[in-house]
Amino acid sequence: MIILPIVIIVGAIAISWGLGMLRRYLSRTLKQKLAGTERESITKGLDLFFTVILSIARISVWVAAVLYIADLFADSRAISQQIRDVLASSFNAPVLTLGKSSYSIINLSILGALLFGLILLVRAIIDIFKDRVLSIAGLNRGAQEAIAVIVQYTLIFIGTLVLLQIWGLDLSSLTILASALSIGLGIGLQNIAKNFGSGLILVFERPIQVGDFIEVGDLHGTVERIGARSTEIRTLDRVSIIVPNSRFLDSEVINWSHGNPISRIHLPLGVAYGSDPQHVRTVLIEAASEHPKVLASPAPSLLFKGFGDSSLDFELLVWTAEPDKQFLLKSDLYFLIYEVLNQNQIEIPFPQRDLHLRSGKVEMSSQLESALLGLADNLSKPK
Numbered sequence: 001m002i003i004l005p006i007v008i009i010v011g012a013i014a015i016s017w018g019l020g021m022l023r024r025y026l027s028r029t030l031k032q033k034l035a036g037t038e039r040e041s042i043t044k045g046l047d048l049f050f051t052v053i054l055s056i057a058r059i060s061v062w063v064a065a066v067l068y069i070a071d072l073f074a075d076s077r078a079i080s081q082q083i084r085d086v087l088a089s090s091f092n093a094p095v096l097t098l099g100k101s102s103y104s105i106i107n108l109s110i111l112g113a114l115l116f117g118l119i120l121l122v123r124a125i126i127d128i129f130k131d132r133v134l135s136i137a138g139l140n141r142g143a144q145e146a147i148a149v150i151v152q153y154t155l156i157f158i159g160t161l162v163l164l165q166i167w168g169l170d171l172s173s174l175t176i177l178a179s180a181l182s183i184g185l186g187i188g189l190q191n192i193a194k195n196f197g198s199g200l201i202l203v204f205e206r207p208i209q210v211g212d213f214i215e216v217g218d219l220h221g222t223v224e225r226i227g228a229r230s231t232e233i234r235t236l237d238r239v240s241i242i243v244p245n246s247r248f249l250d251s252e253v254i255n256w257s258h259g260n261p262i263s264r265i266h267l268p269l270g271v272a273y274g275s276d277p278q279h280v281r282t283v284l285i286e287a288a289s290e291h292p293k294v295l296a297s298p299a300p301s302l303l304f305k306g307f308g309d310s311s312l313d314f315e316l317l318v319w320t321a322e323p324d325k326q327f328l329l330k331s332d333l334y335f336l337i338y339e340v341l342n343q344n345q346i347e348i349p350f351p352q353r354d355l356h357l358r359s360g361k362v363e364m365s366s367q368l369e370s371a372l373l374g375l376a377d378n379l380s381k382p383k
């Protein structure tokens with residue numbers, strides 16, 4: 001009698017260990033197969049799906065093992081039966097009633113798994129659609145993403161309706177859920193609804209597109225993905241930042257790539273008084289024109305901004321077709337400006353201040369004057 005429970009426990013340990021190894025194998029295989037591809041985005045979803053399913057399986061194995069062992073002994077057999085009855089009634093008891101239909105925890109779990117599988121299937125179809133159709137249609141990256149998002153939402157909506165119909169759910173009974181959802185949107189989900197609506201506006205109006213270099217507040221980066229709730233921006237430091245979609249509609253957004261990517265770069269600088277402004281303009285424009293990232297048309301120009309406290313203030317204006325590389329371009333040009341000014345003996349000033357001191361009689365009180373005279377007399381007496 002003792003050997004069988006031990007065998008069951010060892011078997012449960014082996015099955016649980018095997019399921020854990022299977023989960024790690026599937027996760028590692030997915031990352032290796034999908035890394036660097038357009039379908040890499042579904043890796044996390046599939047990994048979560050397998051983790052949940054296999055975790056439920058491991059728990060079920062241990063529950064079944066414990067109940068089976070309890071059935072082997074007369075003292076615990078009644079308790080085991082009670083536990084099975086409670087579990088059966090709990091999972092099979094209706095917890096949601098819509099119209100004339102009632103649904104248990106098992107029913108809702110199966111429906112949830114089917115909906116989750118539907119989302120993963122749609123995302124896989126969309127990735128294939130982008131690879132096989134949109135990528136060879138000659139569309140730019142932003143248009144491809146916009147079409148893909150619209151098709152994805154449409155397929156998920158239609159697939160959900162089909163699943164609910166097959167499940168036997170009366171769609172007219174969903175009006176109750178719609179009412180509850182509207183209350184939830186008005187109380188706690190308004191930010192989610194706001195971001196979702198903003199995402200639809202971004203997709204249809206396309207003020208920003210995937211691949212655009214934008215500036216939002218202190219953020220500078222390239223739009224990598226426009227989702228239902230948020231947008232992913234890849235900064236110049238190669239860091240991904242998730243920004244709520246509503247922020248793009250509530251605040252000003254500078255889109256350096258919108259319409260025409262050609263942009264003008266401003267570089268303020270100053271030279272010392274006594275420098276020839278015409279000579280400064282000549283050498284700086286010639287130096288800027290030699291940089292490969294600076295466009296010849298429109299040509300670089302130099303503005304004389306005015307007379308500063310310590311310098312003649314100028315602003316060099318150059319045009320580039322790669323606004324996402326503007327910070328590197330500015331750095332290169334400032335290196336070049338420093339070198340050219342040194343070669344032409346044009347001084348770069350530093351802030352200067354002149355201090356004027358007025359000499360004259362310092363007025364003091366009679367008491368202070370007497371004290372100072374007494375101190376002077378004491379110091380002058382020989383010791």
